[in-house]
Amino acid sequence: MKLSALVDRISGEGADAWLTHYAAQAAVARGESAVVLSVGDPDLDTPVAVVDRAIEALRGGDTHYTSAGGRDTLRAAIADLHTRRTGQHVEANQVAVLSGAQNALFVASLCLGGAGDEVIALDPMYTTYPATMEVCGAKLVRVQQRADQDFRFNAQAFREAVSPRTRVALITTPNNPTGVTLTADDWAVIGELAEKHDFWIVADEVYAGIAQHGHVPGVAATLSHRVITVGSLSKSHAMTGWRVGWLVAPREVIVAVEALTLCMLFGLPGFIQEAAVKAIGMSDMAENTMRQYCTQRAQLMASLLSDLPNIQFKLPDAGMFLLLDVRQTGLSSGDFMRGLYAQEKVSVVDGAAFGRATEGFVRLSFATTPELIREGCLRIRRFCAGLSHS
Ligand SMILES: Cc1ncc(COP(=O)(O)O)c(C=O)c1O
Numbered sequence: 276m277k278l279s280a281l282v283d284r285i286s287g288e289g290a291d292a293w294l295t296h297y298a299a300q301a302a303v304a305r306g307e308s309a310v311v312l313s314v315g316d317p318d319l320d321t322p323v324a325v326v327d328r329a330i331e332a333l334r335g336g337d338t339h340y341t342s343a344g345g346r347d348t349l350r351a352a353i354a355d356l357h358t359r360r361t362g363q364h365v366e367a368n369q370v371a372v373l374s375g376a377q378n379a380l381f382v383a384s385l386c387l388g389g390a391g392d393e394v395i396a397l398d399p400m401y402t403t404y405p406a407t408m409e410v411c412g413a414k415l416v417r418v419q420q421r422a423d424q425d426f427r428f429n430a431q432a433f434r435e436a437v438s439p440r441t442r443v444a445l446i447t448t449p450n451n452p453t454g455v456t457l458t459a460d461d462w463a464v465i466g467e468l469a470e471k472h473d474f475w476i477v478a479d480e481v482y483a484g485i486a487q488h489g490h491v492p493g494v495a496a497t498l499s500h501r502v503i504t505v506g507s508l509s510k511s512h513a514m515t516g517w518r519v520g521w522l523v524a525p526r527e528v529i530v531a532v533e534a535l536t537l538c539m540l541f542g543l544p545g546f547i548q549e550a551a552v553k554a555i556g557m558s559d560m561a562e563n564t565m566r567q568y569c570t571q572r573a574q575l576m577a578s579l580l581s582d583l584p585n586i587q588f589k590l591p592d593a594g595m596f597l598l599l600d601v602r603q604t605g606l607s608s609g610d611f612m613r614g615l616y617a618q619e620k621v622s623v624v625d626g627a628a629f630g631r632a633t634e635g636f637v638r639l640s641f642a643t644t645p646e647l648i649r650e651g652c653l654r655i656r657r658f659c660a661g662l663s664h665s
Contacts, residue, residue, distance in 0.1 A: 285406040292402070292628030295612055299622030310651040313622040315451065315595040317642040319513040319568060322557055329550035337549060341542035344533040345372025345521070349548045352555040357504060357523045360483055363496040365523055371532040372543055372551075375520040376481045376507035380407050380445075382539075383477050383503055383522060386531045388413035392442035395433070398630035399426065401451045401479070408445060416441075420632050422600070425589060426453035428461035437468050443475045444468075448491050449482040452598055452629050452638040454591020459492040466494040469501055476502045481520075484511030484562045485569055486593035500525055510595070512554045512561040519543065519551045569595060572641040572648060579652035583659050595642040598626065602635040604662050612637055618661070619654035 295313065302309035320326075344350070350367035358364050373379040380403070388394055390412035396404055398417035408415045418436045420426040433444075444465060448457040457465075469476050476494065483491045483506070495502045507520030522532060536542070543551075554561065573590055576597055580586060587600040601611045612625040615637075626633030641648060 281410060284409045284412075292609070292612070292625045295616045295622045296624065299616065299620065302620060307620070309620040309622065310647050310654065311622050312639045312641075312643065312647075312651050313624050315510065315640050315642050316515050317510075317513050317565065317568060317595070318644050319564070321512070321514050321517070322554065322561060324557065325512075325514070325550045325554045328553040329546045332546035332549040337545035339545065341545045341548065343536040343540070343542050344529065345370065345543065346545070346548050346552075349552050349555075352552050353506075353521050353523070356555050356558060357495075357506070360480070360490040361493055361495040361504065363499050363502075363504075363523075365499075369523055369526055369529055371522050371524070371529050371536065372548065373520050373522060373532075373536065374518040374540060374543060375509060376479065376505050377403060377407070377520070378518070378540065379505045379507070379520045379522040380404075380477070380479065381410065382532055382535055383443075383505065383524075384408050384411045384413070385535060386528060387411070387443050387475050387477070387503075389442075391440060393438060393440040394443045394445055395436045395441055395474075396445040397428070397433075397447065397450065399450070399452055399626065399633040400445075400630055401447060402628050404445065408443075413442060414440075417630060419630075420453070420455070422632060422635070426450070426455050426598075426632060428455070428457050428464075430461065430464045433464060434468065437472050437474075439472075441472055441474045443477055445477045445479065447479040448493070449486055449591070449593035451482065451594060452596050452624070452626065452633060452636075454594040454596060454598070456486055456491050456592040457493075462492055462494050466498050469498065474501070477505060478502060479505045481505070481507050481510050482594045484558070485565045487566075489559075489562050489566075491593075495523070503528060508551060508554055511558070511565055513565060514554060517547055517550065519547060519554075569593075569641070572643075572645070573597065575645055576639065576641045576648050576652060579649065580655065583656060585659055585663060595640050597639045597641060598633065598636045599623075599639060600636050604659065606662065608633075608635050608637050615655065615658050619658050621651050621654045621658075
């Protein structure tokens with residue numbers, strides 16, 4: 276039977292890059308000694324007080340329908356967190372609670388774009404972006420960041436990408452996979468173009484809470500009428516599986532989002548929202564813990580890979596990933612990923628899955644235990660040594 280045209284738009288390019296990740300996960304589940312360095316899901320537990328709050332709410336019977344856009348207490352807590360991070364003062368009714376940042380990005384796409392529109396995004400980009408931005412019928416326009424500029428914001432390429440059809444610029448800061456954080460100067464270019472050509476800015480800031488000082492430069496405070504900020508508890512609070520995310524936007528957008536959530540999500544479970552309020556109340560502690568965790572593990576991984584003759588890398592500004600430049604190994608990044616898994620059972624992600632700019636790079640997550648980082652790096656070293664002898 277025929278499926279819809281939308282299904283074609285969402286059946287992701289780059290899906291092959293995840294086959295190695297799935298194989299490694301399945302191997303671990305079978306008790307084999309695979310090392311998964313392919314996902315940004317920290318091995319930290321959710322703070323006990325947050326879990327306790329969820330259980331308490333569940334036992335208290337908080338198992339009924341909730342309002343579509345989120346409970347007022349949670350919206351107010353998110354508004355407060357957002358104000359502290361961005362300097363933009365917002366009310367609770369400018370927040371919509373959604374099922375993770377991924378859901379918020381999907382909702383933003385459906386509420387902002389449509390056939391004939393273009394959405395600009397920085398390449399390399401998070402792997403779900405193409406399908407998420409094109410699901411609404413818009414065309415994704417990739418702005419190449421350059422490897423020889425350490426994937427820093429490419430202002431000229433951004434300028435050239437803007438057209439009369441530009442409807443949205445989707446900006447990820449800090450970026451996944453590069454770890455690059457945009458500077459105030461970068462934002463000045465984006466903001467000026469957005470004002471001149473009248474397009475929306477969607478700022479995906481899921482890693483902002485774990486950046487240095489817990490925030491990153493942005494234009495939410497100065498261009499509040501056209502900025503939509505996407506965030507979640509996944510990364511900053513070690514709560515990936517809770518699926519709590521949000522979108523902060525002008526009220527007119529939130530009204531549209533509420534209408535969409537009514538026919539799509541119908542609100543997050545109440546006990547999850549109660550736990551989220553608790554988690555946000557503990558943000559300083561949770562973010563400090565995660566920041567230290569990331570710094571220590573990034574340094575550990577870097578120290579274990581630093582003297583490999585055919586591999587280069589730089590530490591990220593923030594985030595959970597190290598990008599290894601494997602171009603001098605003589606392998607494509609796809610072959611490096613597959614060869615490393617076949618020989619050493621270590622899963623990494625082929626940079627090509629994130630876009631053209633990161634072909635020749637592989638992404639390693641350091642959001643795992645020090646033991647697994649050590650074991651994974653030892654195996655990577657053995658694999659690379661084998662390459663230089665062959
Ligand atoms: C840049 C970026 N945006 C969004 C997401 C989705 O996060 P969430 O778990 O909040 O849906 C991720 C997850 O890795 C990400 O890296």
